[in-house]
Each structure stands twice: as C-alpha cells, then as structure tokens.
Amino acid sequence: MNKIFRVFLVCRKHNKNEYDFIYGHGIEWELTGLDYINREWKTHKINSMFKVCFRDYESSSEFIAEAGNGYIHIDKKIITSIPAHETEEFFLDKDFSKEYEFNPFISLCADAKYWLHPEEPELKDIEEALLHVSSLGKIKERFNIDLKRYPYLLFTFGFYFPVRIEESFDYHREKVKNNCSIQFNDFFENYQGSEVVVIVGNDDKYKRECFLLDNEKHWFTCHFDPDYIDITITRNGRVVYKNKSFFVKKVHVQMDIQAGPDIISGDKRVKRYLRDDIIVGDGK
Structure with a gap:
C-alpha cells in the first residue's frame, strides 16, 4: 500500500446510536517508512455531545463506495449521516494572505473537492453549531481544525490531494x-x-x-x-x-524596560521606563 485516504469526522450526538455529521475531510497521503496505518475506526470523545472519529481507507474510492448512500457506520453504536451529493473543486495554493481560505497543510499546495448537502444548511443549524464554542475550541486545540474561523466548512466533507x-x-x-x-x-x-x-x-x-x-x-x-x-x-x-x-527586509522592535523602582507620590504610582529600539535590516 503506497497511499492511504485518511478520514477525519466531527460528529454531534443526536440520540443513543446516531450522531449528526458536523464536519469531515479525507486526505490522500503517500506513505513513507515513518507513517502509520489505522484501518479501524478510532474515536476521541470531546465531551458528552461531540466525538471525533478517524480511520484510514486504502483509497478515496473505497471511502466513496462506503459513504455513497449518505451514512457511515463507525461501529455498532455510532451511525452518522454524511453529505454525498454535489461537489465543488478547487486548487489550494500557498498564498498565506488568503485568510478566508482553509488549507489543512501549512506548506503544501493541494487539489480539493467538497461534498455538499443538496440543500444549503439552514442558518439556525450553523448558528447552533457555533454556539458550542468550548467544543469547537477543543477541536481546534487538539486537531488544528478551526470551525469557528471557517464556518463555511460546517456540514461539508472535503477531499484533499496534497502536492508533496x-x-x-x-x-x-x-x-x-x-x-x-x-x-x-x-x-x-x-x-x-x-x-x-x-x-x-x-x-x-x-x-x-x-x-x-x-x-x-x-x-x-x-x-x-x-x-x-x-x-x-x-x-x-x-x-x-x-x-x-x-521578503522581510526590516524588523523594528520597540521595548520599554523598567529602569528602577516605581515612584510613589501621594496616591499615585509612577513607573520608570527606558525605551529601546532594536532594528534588524535596512528595509531598502
């Protein structure tokens, strides 16, 4: 196996055995001797409502064949729906000025396409998902997926094919x-x-x-x-x-350095500082 298709899902509990799909992506990744393969679903509990699930497929085609009916069976207790309908295709470059454009790779370009719901998610559904600030924060902290910053990713599944x-x-x-x-x-x-x-x-x-x-x-x-x-x-x-x-040609750092104990005058406290400028480069 030279490649894998690594799938990542964020799900929210709907009832005892079903979870609502919140976000997902899959990355086609060429393997090196240092990479691992995880062929069984693994789940990570964010809290009582949210779970993160991930596994490796042999290819995107294997995943599409399983998810094409609109559902993923993660285990006997977790079933989640997934958008498997309309698609959009993009090329993601390394332009860091495009703050509005999500790219899961720091230093790689990628081809991308997205599964979307046939109908636009209702605004109330997006607003409800964004209300879970703490849960979204933990997902960002642990998996570097910032759904609050990129709300348009909610209820989509992305396919990413990085150019190494x-x-x-x-x-x-x-x-x-x-x-x-x-x-x-x-x-x-x-x-x-x-x-x-x-x-x-x-x-x-x-x-x-x-x-x-x-x-x-x-x-x-x-x-x-x-x-x-x-x-x-x-x-x-x-x-x-x-x-x-x-290119960064000039860096100017201005620092205030405490120069001695505070001066107390009546009920006022005056701090004593020395200001220092550090300039690296000439900017020409």
Whole structure:
C-alpha cells in the first residue's frame, strides 16, 4: 500500500446510536517508512455531545463506495449521516494572505473537492453549531481544525490531494553573478520534468527564470533588490504548485524596560521606563 485516504469526522450526538455529521475531510497521503496505518475506526470523545472519529481507507474510492448512500457506520453504536451529493473543486495554493481560505497543510499546495448537502444548511443549524464554542475550541486545540474561523466548512466533507513539493530559495544581496538560488524537493518524484516559472520582482522590475523540475539547485542572477518571489509549476497545462511570498527586509522592535523602582507620590504610582529600539535590516 503506497497511499492511504485518511478520514477525519466531527460528529454531534443526536440520540443513543446516531450522531449528526458536523464536519469531515479525507486526505490522500503517500506513505513513507515513518507513517502509520489505522484501518479501524478510532474515536476521541470531546465531551458528552461531540466525538471525533478517524480511520484510514486504502483509497478515496473505497471511502466513496462506503459513504455513497449518505451514512457511515463507525461501529455498532455510532451511525452518522454524511453529505454525498454535489461537489465543488478547487486548487489550494500557498498564498498565506488568503485568510478566508482553509488549507489543512501549512506548506503544501493541494487539489480539493467538497461534498455538499443538496440543500444549503439552514442558518439556525450553523448558528447552533457555533454556539458550542468550548467544543469547537477543543477541536481546534487538539486537531488544528478551526470551525469557528471557517464556518463555511460546517456540514461539508472535503477531499484533499496534497502536492508533496517544497522549495528553498536564497538571495544574496551582493551584485554578483548567480546571487539567487532555488531548489525543489519533489518528495516522491511525481512531478519531475514539470514546467517551473520563477519570478522575483519589486514595484519597478522583475526577473523571470524557467526550467524543468528536478531536485537540483538552480542558480540565476538578479541585478536589483527583489521584494517577492512568485513560483508556478505546471504539468500538462495544469497548475500543480503555486506560491507567492514576500521578503522581510526590516524588523523594528520597540521595548520599554523598567529602569528602577516605581515612584510613589501621594496616591499615585509612577513607573520608570527606558525605551529601546532594536532594528534588524535596512528595509531598502
């Protein structure tokens, strides 16, 4: 088994043996020697009302075959309904400025599609789910799923297919030949030979570099001080990786440091401070 489809469900108790579906996702994950496989359902009790359930399927197709009738039998005591109807498809890039867009991966792009209910969930159902602030907080704390921040995820099931590519970029400000380098880690070499376009630029200029994806370090020259890097990787005309990052050129930290004991005058207390500025970089 080279891949698994790892399913995660959040359920709320409806009656003794049935739970209402609140949220779910599945991630197709290529395995390494360090990964584990969990073929049986495991449950984690959040409180008397909420449970989190997870297991690994051999593929998304196996999960779809089981969930296609709209229900998942987790064990003899837990049955939950699941949306298995309309779908939407998206590409999730590594643009961290898109705070409204949920991406379960910190450093990976992914293809995604969603199962939705055939009818929009009623507003009262969403509001009722959001009232369980403590439960949602525990889910965020333990599993990093912030349903309060992304309420549109409620009552949806997401399919995520991550692209296991990461990049490392270095820029040396000296005006010398080959002052930029970039290297990609295509973990499973699934995208070797894909077209890579790297753009470094600022408000006035940009430099474009193109090559075919491999795991080697690529050097090029930039004759100006760039503010950002924009990377796009395409395979067979389809974008599989996209990341735009801005460079931090200057950090300014202002600190107030207590300079001695407080001065007491009548019923007033005056604190004594020294202000210190720490500046790293020149911001040019």
